[in-house]
Amino acid sequence: MAEKNRKWVLKSRPRGLVERGNFEWKEEPLPAIGDGEFLVRNLWLSCDPTQRGWMERDTYVPAVGIGEVMRSVSAGQVVESKHPGFRAGDLVSGAFGWQDYAVSDGGGLVPPMKTPAGVDLATALSLFGITGLTAYFGLLDVGAPKPGDTIVVSGAAGSTGSFAAQIGKIKGARVVGIAGGAKKCAWLTHELGLDAAIDYRSENVAQRIRELCPKGVDVYFDNVGGEILDAVLAKLARGARIVLCGAISGYNDFEHMSGPRNYINLIIYSASMRGFLVFDFVSRFGEAIADLGSWVKAGKIKDQLDVMEGLENAPEALRRLFTGENLGKQLVKIADPSRA
């Protein structure tokens, strides 16, 4: 066990891209636990676009305070426990932050909570965690695709997008992915089996959507917002459902983020645009994890991990989401589990 707790605290609120300078590195003694608490050794950090929002302003959760440890979901191992529900060796996921060790009373856990036997911790943060569940409920419950529908997914080479796109294929839809760069687009069609991919860096997205979706878009799973959202709004099918999962294109300049001017087409096409939070579906997480597990087993869904090593590199790992360098789920590996 490390003698100290290394951590990144928030030093300043970002303007534009997340910078290493927005964080301050600290090394402190290990925290002590009280009755009803346990100590977690963080092993993996999850990088998620929403963390950019947490650094800047109150959203669905309060902003991270200046001087507070950077908030993130992570997966780790209980190393000491005075909590009746947890014991040393348990593998858990929670909002433990960018640090080696965290104290928990069990309140900040996130699915899959305790990691089931046979599932590695990286997958627990990806397909079986918030990421996979967000794709599952967003696509299936909010998007409600029917077999034969045309689904468009933006951020399709990112983790949530890649799961949403694959779930769309599993459900019998035609799926068009949008991603940045030829390599990602080739991965979408060759590795994930999407019907087509649009490279937003080199292609005219609005024109390609018109070509690839001549009957209009039935379901749009939106991770990016901005011009791509407007391009899809320009080519809706009647009764289209837009699933608002994120708007990463606007996160770096939230104050000047513009709205989708083509939203008026929602009227013309009797279409809807709906936001959601994965925790709206908490009572059905078990059902989703069972489905996702069966699809992995059957080879129908791939969980692509993009791993950076070392807690000291967490700022760079988070930044990759906004420069588009990651393919699939961006993680930071901090340590290996102990062989308790």
Added chain:
Amino acid sequence: MAEKNRKWVLKSRPRGLVERGNFEWKEEPLPAIGDGEFLVRNLWLSCDPTQRGWMERDTYVPAVGIGEVMRSVSAGQVVESKHPGFRAGDLVSGAFGWQDYAVSDGGGLVPPMKTPAGVDLATALSLFGITGLTAYFGLLDVGAPKPGDTIVVSGAAGSTGSFAAQIGKIKGARVVGIAGGAKKCAWLTHELGLDAAIDYRSENVAQRIRELCPKGVDVYFDNVGGEILDAVLAKLARGARIVLCGAISGYNDFEHMSGPRNYINLIIYSASMRGFLVFDFVSRFGEAIADLGSWVKAGKIKDQLDVMEGLENAPEALRRLFTGENLGKQLVKIADPSRA
């Protein structure tokens, strides 16, 4: 019967406010009817914001062609018929346009189609026509208010808005109306019984919404778009439903219409924004007209008419919708029914 058919045809597409100069007055011989057709004497024209769109561009229907009679819903009387389903004297509503007489094969009729006995034609164009049905299905089916919900209605002193607001009260919600000017606001609270009104011309709408809807807005029935839509998006209740009925604030400068930048709050509040067309609900028009009729009978809903006389004044009547001069349903009265 007049000897000639007076009509307004579209001369040029509007830029900004609708102008009389966008139309050209023509006088032509009465049209002849063939087998399966009937001739309608227009008596009332309906003025609707959507007509501004029809003048400019293709939407859910093709744009009106230059040189074609201006499209509008109107109510009239059959004066001659070679159609088995219609006979002289029948009162009908349809897309008969800005002219004294129209030929129909029965295809362009709109609800309530044939006007029932005891309903005057003006009411057929208002509460029992597209206007009332749009309010009914938009508020009840798209907005789905629950008793005790807080509903905000923009354009609340217009026809559709005033019906939506009153239906909200009938269903046990708290209703806040937004309108332009003290007179309209007083009408909303004193005459229609709304819980509160906001004068967008003299008040800070965003601030007033925060004050009047401390728990957030559950249902927003939007007729206007623009800054008011953004103000509501800034104060949503969890699970809020935004009913997109129109966006009149943008119709005069569609090319520069901006989108709602606060749409991102749809994610934070698990909220939705849904457009609709009244014809999505065509199979249920009868049910709606029965409800609306019973509410009128019980004195629970008022149908405020704003009437301008004379076909020659149709351009000015339409323009009133965009200057905000109308209170309730803007109509043009062309002629009285014959005493056949």
